[in-house]
Amino acid sequence: MTLTETNPPAEALAAGGDLKPPAQAAMASDDLSPATRASVPQWTPPSGLARILSSGDHLTVGQMYVAFSLLLSGLALALGVLIGIEQADIDGGFGVFGDANEFFQVFALYRTTLILCGLVPLFLGLATAVIPRQLAASSVAFPRAAAAAFWTWLVGAITHIAATFSYGGLGSLQAGAAREQSVELTVLSLGMMGLGLLVGSGVVLTTLVTQRPPGMDLLQMPAFSWSMLVAAGVWLFSLPVLLANLVISWADMRGADALGFGGGAAPFEQVAWAFDAPQVYAWTIPMLGIVAEVFTAAHRSRPQMFEPMALIVGVFGFLSFGAWAQRFFDSDDPSAADAHIVTNQVVFTAFGLAIALAVLAYGGWLAFNGASAGRRPQITPEFALVTVSGALLTTAVATGVVRVAEPALGVLREADGDIWRGFFDAMDDLEGSSLLTGMMNLAVLGGLLAAVGGLHHWAPRLVGRPLNAALGFLSVLPLAGGAVLIGLTDVLSGFFDQPARPYETSRIADIDSVGFVEALNVIGLIGSIAVLAGLALVVLNVARGLGQPAEAEAGQGGGG
């Protein structure tokens, strides 16, 4: 027996097992008698909780990301239900929440939880588990860093939620010393989450750059790997800006009185760009890769014209980088000649229009691949999920076009403002309306559906066996139907001037038709409950898969 053979395998090392000291390893050589060799304590991998807590195995880390992000997505959707109940009687004062401040805090928590505790880590989990296999690598580039990133994110996420419910939140509409400390903790924990996601993105990106086998260039990677390359790149440049915003807020809060960055609702306002266009699209970039892989697998074909698709995903990623669009730093007086208003900038409008073209081009690529396959797609839960997710993203960017159209049509206003006055007034009103919430919900829920589709697609790899198809189909209807209801009702309400921030009671009086908007909100509430129920079915399906013995994964789960 050689020394090499006595050492635990690399994956076992990554799993955090107890290693023999070198001296003991050296003793286990051929020089020793069988009796002596038998007396040498052998390496045993940790089991149970110790295995999970100490693991640097990419599959285990990926599974933990997926499990916790699904649970936290459920929490976010539950918050969405509470917001929906509150909005069902929008002009009747505060019912579920005690006051505007509590509403504001849950409103902010819904966004941070849905995106930074749910969607992004879900994609990172899929990437951490799947990408090494797609690249024929034994692990991710920095396994320990991947594990550290996961635990940093998880501790940050739990602390963030706990701090918000402890009279914290991303700022406050009320002042008070005790409350401010909780706000500080909320800000710090959000920074901790951001740091974890940043390191996780860096690990995925490094893996994609360095762990490819010889001969495989970047454009030969599977579509999901390519989309994660683009996504992790955009996240790597976005998340530091989010951290910078949070650090400024926190530093300001350390003083006796916050001076502008940490006082009032400023902490949320500073990071609000992360939940609005164009950045909200950046969180969904990996869905383009998942859709491509599931779509071609359902047609039992290989992707045709991969390079154009890669270019489209790259352009989508570039256009979705939104850290520059920080409305917190807009001029106080929008009517001033030199006023700086982000949403009036040419680049904001141009990016909003161009990203719609990118999504259209992507749809064209899918249609071309469907036609090239020459056969009907195999209808699976993942195919249904990614189809709906694609439709949701398309609707989201179309909504974004409506939103940016007003500045784009400024030429018409200059030419003859009287003729188009009604139209322009309506477009003006859309800024700050619930249309923005609808756009965010459509994009993020689209991403969530695609991620669940990816879970089905790669389940043999992730949980050791395919997920139950019947349960999968059962979850598609509430997930897809609910997401459509949530998104579209918010968009429609926006046209009736429902504010994007419903806790701002001063704007409730501006709603055109309160009764109709409340009816839409009830429909949206039903959608929230449906998505929550659908997600519960997904969690049940995954738990059921994990609880059963693994099957051989050969031939199961496409996509590399």
Added chain:
Amino acid sequence: MADVSVGMPLAAPLPRQRTLLVGTVLGTAASLMYFAALLGVYLRERADALSGSGEWIPSGADIQLAQPTVAAWTMLMSVVTMQWAVYSIARNDRPHALMATALTALFGLSVVVMTSFQYTEMGLVADESVAAVLIYTISGSHLAMIAVGLVFLLLMAFRALAGQYSSRQTDGFVAASIYWYAVVFVYVVIWTAIFVLK
């Protein structure tokens, strides 16, 4: 049995995985983005203040240019020593590589000391003006960046002592140098944007 490989061309060597180097470049890029955001906020707020009240640095504060300039030169000198370390390790000259690394770390520590001294001298109260909040946030973040750089240098030095780096494998030192150059670059930008412009 005859060796079947006789007469066959040698296989091309597998490309070396430069994982640490790539990871460091990505981490450095993220750090630069972080400071770009901080400085963007600083310059925007400064421009607003100057076009409004006309005052940015509070009148009671006295921000001298001397210490930041000395610190900037110290940082620039550390570029030379850092490159000396990379040059030496690439030529298997481990003693000089370690000495150059130690000198680089010493320069970094000197900047920490100088910045701390400047904090005590400039009379800028942290919670009395937006400028103070931003200056302490940016310079404090840079101190943290230096601290990370020092830990990185220390780790590379220990690994070099253990014989892990030589002319055949210089990635660790090159990675540390890339990060350190970013530390220096950020300080030069801070020196210009904060201390020269004031």
